[in-house]
Amino acid sequence: MAVVDIKQRVGYLFLAVMVGHVILISAQVNSKSGVPMLEAVTFGIFSEVQRGTSSGVSVFRRVWNRYVGLRAVETENNRLKAELSETQVQLQQQKAMADRAKGLEQLLGLRDRSGLNTTASQIIAGSASPDFRTLTIDKGSVDGLRTDMAVIAPSGVVGRVVVPTVRAAKVQLLVDHNAAAGALIERTRAQGVVIGSGENRLRLDYVSESSDVAVGDLVVTSGIDGIYPKGFTIGYIDVVEKNGTAYKHISVRPAVDFSRLEDVLVVLTPTPLHQATQGGE
Amino acid sequence: MKAAGVIVALALALTIQTTLAKFVRGPVSVDLVLVAVVYVALTSGPVTGLLSGTLAGVIQDSLAAQVIGIGGLAKSLVGFVTGIIGTQFIVSQPLPRFVVFFVASVAHQAIIIGLGVLLDLRTWGRPYAPALVQAAVNALVGVLTLQLVELLPGAVERRKMAKTRLRR
Numbered sequence: 001m002a003v004v005d006i007k008q009r010v011g012y013l014f015l016a017v018m019v020g021h022v023i024l025i026s027a028q029v030n031s032k033s034g035v036p037m038l039e040a041v042t043f044g045i046f047s048e049v050q051r052g053t054s055s056g057v058s059v060f061r062r063v064w065n066r067y068v069g070l071r072a073v074e075t076e077n078n079r080l081k082a083e084l085s086e087t088q089v090q091l092q093q094q095k096a097m098a099d100r101a102k103g104l105e106q107l108l109g110l111r112d113r114s115g116l117n118t119t120a121s122q123i124i125a126g127s128a129s130p131d132f133r134t135l136t137i138d139k140g141s142v143d144g145l146r147t148d149m150a151v152i153a154p155s156g157v158v159g160r161v162v163v164p165t166v167r168a169a170k171v172q173l174l175v176d177h178n179a180a181a182g183a184l185i186e187r188t189r190a191q192g193v194v195i196g197s198g199e200n201r202l203r204l205d206y207v208s209e210s211s212d213v214a215v216g217d218l219v220v221t222s223g224i225d226g227i228y229p230k231g232f233t234i235g236y237i238d239v240v241e242k243n244g245t246a247y248k249h250i251s252v253r254p255a256v257d258f259s260r261l262e263d264v265l266v267v268l269t270p271t272p273l274h275q276a277t278q279g280g281e
Numbered sequence: 282m283k284a285a286g287v288i289v290a291l292a293l294a295l296t297i298q299t300t301l302a303k304f305v306r307g308p309v310s311v312d313l314v315l316v317a318v319v320y321v322a323l324t325s326g327p328v329t330g331l332l333s334g335t336l337a338g339v340i341q342d343s344l345a346a347q348v349i350g351i352g353g354l355a356k357s358l359v360g361f362v363t364g365i366i367g368t369q370f371i372v373s374q375p376l377p378r379f380v381v382f383f384v385a386s387v388a389h390q391a392i393i394i395g396l397g398v399l400l401d402l403r404t405w406g407r408p409y410a411p412a413l414v415q416a417a418v419n420a421l422v423g424v425l426t427l428q429l430v431e432l433l434p435g436a437v438e439r440r441k442m443a444k445t446r447l448r449r
Contacts, residue, residue, distance in 0.1 A: 010327060010328055013331065017332075017335050017357050017361075021335070021350045021354035021357060022354070024339075024349055025348055025349075025351055025396070025400070
């Protein structure tokens with residue numbers, strides 16, 4: 001046993017001496033790159049140790065993060081989800097506010113352009129029945145609203161007030177099948193009557209056979225109905241069908257997107273019909 | 282061999298080597314330090330051979346103004362292996378001793394040249410003949426030295442005994 005120990009010691013001693021010599025030589029000799037060989041070898045060896053250590057740490061971190069640390073990930077995930085939801089809500093609120101501001105700005109522009117006495121009103125409810133196309137606004141008789149007052153939006157005519165209450169009013173949309181308005185084709189000044197179809201289309205009737213009607217023509221209010229002021233946009237002609245010389249069917253696509261309405265203007269300026277009604281009373 | 286004896290032998294070899302180097306110039310050269318290391322290794326074993334090779338080689342390197350450690354490495358290796366050979370085989374006759382010295386010298390040269398080439402320290406032309414000549418000279422000097430050292434104690438004893446007889 002003792003012999004084995006001695007032999008082992010001799011081996012260690014030999015190894016130590018050899019390594020010592022190699023280190024000694026390396027400290028004095030430059031490598032081809034000009035770096036002292038000891039530095040190059042030491043750095044090379046140590047960099048491998050560092051690489052190994054780094055790999056080990058990376059593996060450990062990966063294992064820890066992917067398996068052991070999942071509890072923290074779950075908590076973080078939940079927190080992030082909550083933050084995301086909150087941010088989405090805030091974003092929606094901001095977007096809604098921006099849209100509303102934009103709508104109000106357009107409405108203000110319309111008010112200034114029209115030169116009419118109007119009041120801005122917010123839509124607070126839609127139609128109670130699918131068979132009737134109405135909506136409810138937040139202004140009523142206390143605000144000066146009366147029956148048959150025109151309701152307009154920046155993009156065009158919306159409808160008319162049919163039931164004013166003290167603080168709210170029901171508005172019949174132009175697309176309702178009971179609604180109608182005097183109209184004219186802006187390009188040819190041909191007159192007719194737009195009638196609601198109950199869906200998102202209007203029908204233009206009573207157009208003269210001699211009139212020139214084409215798809216894409218702009219249809220505006222003529223003002224002869226005594227309700228809607230003259231010159232406001234109703235929509236664009238998208239279908240024209242003729243039966244001989246007579247117009248069989250003219251379809252108008254409303255300029256207003258009724259499903260996206262939020263704010264409207266109620267025209268308070270007395271129309272001839274309104275004035276006649278008041279005079280009769 | 283005691284440590285002091287080893288140090289003395291190495292110091293003597295270095296002294297003679299450096300002294301001779303001033304006078305001996307030419308193709309024939311001898312490495313007395315290597316001879317001393319092989320001698321110590323043969324008489325004292327691998328560990329002493331290893332350490333003496335290290336000590337002598339490093340000192341020689343430092344005196345020779347070359348990369349310190351190359352000669353030390355070569356002499357350590359040679360001393361260690363020679364020490365093992367000395368303990369494993371009977372190397373008491375002149376011829377085996379010559380062979381050991383010769384092979385040790387060749388190995389020593391091979392290691393130095395090999396390290397020189399490896400580290401790109403200098404160019405070596407055809408070092409075989411000088412290396413073999415030096416190895417032969419080293420071997421010759423080594424064998425003679427061993428024989429002399431072994432004969433020296435007996436000669437001293439015989440001289441003492443002869444003086445005693447004359448007095449009587």
